[in-house]
Amino acid sequence: MSLSLQPHRYALGVTLRRIALQPFSSLANVMVIALALAIPLLVSATLLSLQPVARQLSTDPELTVFTRVGTSTDIARSMAQRIEREYRSEVSNVRVITREEALAALKRNPSYADVLAVLPGNPLPDAIVVTLRGADLARRSPELADTWRKWEGVDMVQLDSAWVQRMEALLRFGNTALGLLAAVVAVSVLAAVFNTVRMQALSQREEITAARLVGATESFVRRPFLYLGALTCAVAAGVAIAASALAMGPLNGALADLAKSYGVEFFIQLPPPSWLLGFVMVVTLLGAFSARWSVTRTTRF
Template identity: 65%
Template sequence: MSPLIRQHRYALGVTLRRLLSQPFSSIANILVITLALAIPLLGAAALMSLRPVANHLTADPEMTVFMQVSATPAETGAVADRIRRDHASEIQALRVISRDRALSELKANPAYAQALAVLPDNPLPDAIVVTLEGEDLAQRSAKLAALWKTWAKVDMVQVDSAWVQRLEAILRFARASLLFLALVVAVAVLAAVFNTVRMQALSQREEIGVARLVGATESFVRRPFLYLGAISCGVAALAAIGLVAVVLDPLNAALADLARSYGTEFALRLPQWEWLAAFVVGVALLGALSARWSVTRNTRF
C-alpha cells in the first residue's frame, strides 16, 4: 500500500472517530445542512417536473392568418403553401379553415345561429391556422405576423402570444429564483462547515501543534478536516434527497385533484439519478472547499 493511500486511510479514520465521538453535534450539523439543501432540491424537482408540461404547452401556440373577404380559395391555398415552404422548420402544423366551414360551425352554435341567419352574405374570411414549435415563441410569432401581414390578400394576423409571454416569464422567474436560492444555500453550507471546522481546529489546537513539531506536513494536518467537510455535506445531501422524496408523496396527493380539474395528470418527481449524483458530489466538494478555507485560516498558530 502506498504511503499516500495510508495517509488518506488514516485521515478518514480520524474523521470518522471525531464524528462518532460527538454524535449529537455531528447529527445537528448534518441536519441543519440537510434542511438547507432540501429547499433548492425541492424547487429543482418542481422546475424539472414542469419542464415537460411547459414544452407541451409551448408547442400549442397558434397564429391565425385571416385572408381578405375577397380572397379566392386558390389565393388562400397559395398563402398556406408559401407558409409551409418558407417556414417549414418553424411550424408544427398548418390547417386551412374555409369561410363556408367557419360559417357552418358558427351556425351550429345556438348562441350565434339566430344572428347569422339574418345576414345576406357570409361575412367571414378564409383563415389559416398555424401551430408554432420551438423556443422564443413570443418574439418569433411577432416577427412572423409582421411579415405575413405584408403578403397579398392577407387582411390581418392574430397572434396568440400573450399567454406565451407570461409562461416564458414565469419560467424565467422560476429559474432565476432557484439559482438565487441555490446561491443562498451554498453560502449557508459554507458558513456551517466553516464554523464546524473552526471549532474542531480550535479544540484540537494542542494536537495540531504537537503534530507539526514532530514533522507533520500542512497537508497531513488539513486532510482530516477536508474529509470532515466532505463527509458531512455528502451525508447531508443524501439525507436531503431522502427528505424530498418523502415530502413529494403528500404534495403529489394534493396536486392530483388540481391536475384532474384541468384534465391532465401531473406529479412532482425527483430529477434523474445522474443529476442527483452530481448534486451529492458537488455538495461534498463544496464542503471540502469550505473546510480547507476554514482550517487554513484557523490553524495559523
C-alpha cells in the first residue's frame, strides 16, 4: 500500500514546492477562482434560505366558486364536500363563506356600511374558497376552474391565475439564472486552471523532457499538474465558503428591515455541511479535469 501511495506523495510534494516558488501567482489564481465561486454560492444560499420563509407566507393560490344568487346554502356546502371528496390530492383546504357571513363582513367595513344599509336585501352569493396545492399550478388551475363552472348552481369561478403565473415565473427565473450562472462560473474555473497549468507546463518543458528521457511515464509527469489544478480549486472553494460567510453579515443586516415589513424573520445562511462538502468535491474534480486537459494539449506526451 505504501508503494502505491509513493507516487502520489511525491507528486503532492512537487506541487507544494512549485506553489511555494510562486506564492503571489498561486494566491492570485486562488482569489480569482474563489471570487467566481462565491457568487453562485451566495445565490444558492439565498434560494435555500428562502424556502422556509416561503412556507411561512400565505402564498397558496385560491379558487373561489360563487353560487347563483338565491341558491340554497345547502347546495354550496354540498359542492364543498364534493370538491373535498373528488379533488383531495389537489386541494389543501375548502371552506364555505355563506352570504350572511359575507354581508356581515362588509358591514363591519365603514366604507360599505352606509351603502349596504339602504339595500332591501342581501345581494351576495354563497362562496366556496378552495386552496390549491401541488406543482404545475399554472396549468391545473384553469382546468379546475373550467370544470367547476359547468356544475349546476355555479355562477362563476374566480381564478387567482396572475398570482400563480407570477410565482411560477419567479421560480423558473431563479432556477434558470442559477443554472446559467453556474455554467459561466464552471467555464471561468476551467479557463483559469487551464491557463495556469499551461504556463507551468511550458516553463518546465525542459525538465519534463529530461524526465521522459530517463524513463518517466506519462502518468508520473502529469500527476503533479493534476494535483496543482485540484489543490488550487479545493483551496479556492474553501476561500469562497469563508468569503460567503463573511458577506452574509452585512447582507443579513440589510435584509432585516425588509423581512420585518412582511412579518417574517429572514436571514441568509450557508447550506448544510453535506452540501458544502459536495460543492468542494465538484470544484476539485473540475480543477483536476481542467489540469489534465491543459497538460495533455500543451506537452503532447
